[in-house]
Amino acid sequence: MEVFNDRSCSWINDLNLRSNIKTLTSNEDCEWMIVGAGYTGLSAARKLAQIHPEQKIILVDAQLAGEGASGRNSGYLVDTTLNDGFTSNKELANYKKKADIYKLGIDTIKRFIKEYQVDCDWNDTGKYFASSRIEDKKILINFSKTLSKLGFEYDLLSNDELKKKLGTSFYNTALYTKGGILLHPGKLCRAMINTLPNNVQLYENSSLLEWKKNKDTIYCKFKNTNIVTKKIIFCTNAFLKSLGIKTNYNFPITLTASMTKPLSNNEFKSIGKPKEWGVLPVRPMGATVRMTKDRRILIRNTAEIHDPFKMSDEELKKRSINQKIGIKKRFPELPEDIIKSTWSGVVSRTRNSSQIFDKIDENIFVAGCYNGSGIGVGTLFGEQIAIKASEENSSEIEIIESRNQPTWLPPQPFLNLGVKSRLIYERYKASSEI
Ligand SMILES: Cc1cc2nc3c(=O)[nH]c(=O)nc-3n(C[C@H](O)[C@H](O)[C@H](O)COP(=O)(O)OP(=O)(O)OC[C@H]3O[C@@H](n4cnc5c(N)ncnc54)[C@H](O)[C@@H]3O)c2cc1C
Secondary structure: OOOOOOOHHHHHHHOOOOOOOOOOOOOOEEEEEOOOOOHHHHHHHHHHHHHOOOOOOEEEEEOOOOHHHHHHHOEEOOOOOOOOOOOOOOHHHHHHHHHHHHHHHHHHHHHHHHHOOOOOOOOOOOEEEEEHHHHHHHHHHHHHHHHHOOOOOOOEHHHHHHHHOOOOOOOOOEEEOOOEEEEEEHHHHHHHHEEEOOEEEEEEEOOOOOEEOOEEEEEEOOOOOOEEEEEEEEOOHHHHHOOOOOOOOOOOEEEEEEEEEEEEEEEEHHOOOOOOEEEEEEEOOEEEEEEOOOOOEEEEEEEEEOOOOOOOOOHHHHHHHHHHHHHHHOOOOOOOEEEEEEEEEEEEEEOOOOOOOEEEOEEEEEEOOOOHHHHHHHHHHHHHHHHOOOOOHHHHHHHHHOOOOOOOOOOHHHHHHHHHHHHHHHHHHHHHHH
16 A cells, blocks of 8 residues: 555645655665665654664665655654653652653753754744643643652743733633744655764655564565665554554554644734644544644644555545634634635554664664654654664663553454544543643
8 A cells, every 4th residue: 555645745745846756676684674664764864874784774765755644743852741640659650751851852852852953943942732621621630740750840820921922712621831942844744864874865755655574674565676685673653553553553643734824923923922832632533733833823632543555635624624623612703714724634543652673673673653752752653763773772771671561452443443432432531622
């Protein structure tokens, strides 16, 4: 199956068209092959190239590099997340492990940005976990106790304060965390592509169809060509399952998002000219909403089991109506038709929200499954899986490997039935927040 790129993501359409795109047209052999050129694959390639400057590294992607989830996400580089479940002390320890990984992810991106002088609209403005339901304050107070124990700075806010900061009176309760960065995911991906070292050969629009290992060699089949490699790293995230990798541990969830055009001076004035902000939902199925620095509003308010390879225009239009309603609920003063683009993207989940970071066979490695925290964690895991595959060690690998391991998933059709009914239940519980 080919991955279909809907070409309708505002973040990606903000960027200049690339001119240096190469597709695989002849058979190749190499020392290293990396499959998937999102944050994970791009940073694995950079790290491998630094460790092995004399070796040939091939990076392939089924579509254009960085145009999967990595270029089309909501742009929150998170230090904390709310919806992972943590009530007992044991879970507090688990939460700390997760937060330690987020921190390493932020540090990895910071280093990259500093080293290559990257402009990706970085804004360390913090983020809000917000809800219109006053009763959700209980959840936020509970969460604030965890944050206090772990030394995170936060503030609990009510409707009036939120109205001033966000330009909407929709939200009645929120917890603001000081940590966390908002950025332009497309610009970050583009910088990672532009700075790939010379010994990385990037082939795009080149889908890996089948692969097999025979003794010390891995044979990879593409449409009209083959690559023979000694070592391989799978970084295809939501598409791991389709390549037969860790099939009992991960599953794809499709999200859709919309972005408005930039608000006019009058529209911006009508909502009180707020500074850039980002809201994450308190309820798992609520909407993520962002005001960008150039006055666009982003909303992501669907998550579903869907064919991860393609969402049709008709299906996107239906989801866009949901997003129009979501914006109208929050900003009734804005005109009806301000959505400029709607797109879908796929995240990868595990049962217990733990990430995959593994050697699955001799010379075969995989990193992925970050749900909504892949900007930092994907970039970190990419680098670190390259180090692990090179048989080197690092303090980051020790921290990553001390996390909980992903747990086993039930087989189909029970998996889809279970996930679908959970999503319906969560959507019902978050119906006011969509
Ligand atoms: C709408 C949306 C909002 C999100 N919001 C956030 C957020 O605010 N913050 C955050 O941190 N995370 C967010 N995420 C999650 C984040 O985008 C992902 O965790 C992250 O991009 C994963 O990076 P990756 O490189 O592992 O995978 P991807 O970016 O998905 O890259 C995998 C690549 O593999 C390629 N591929 C697949 N199959 C094949 C094949 N057979 N052959 C060759 N190539 C193949 C794909 O084309 C793709 O480019 C969001 C995701 C979505 C969809």
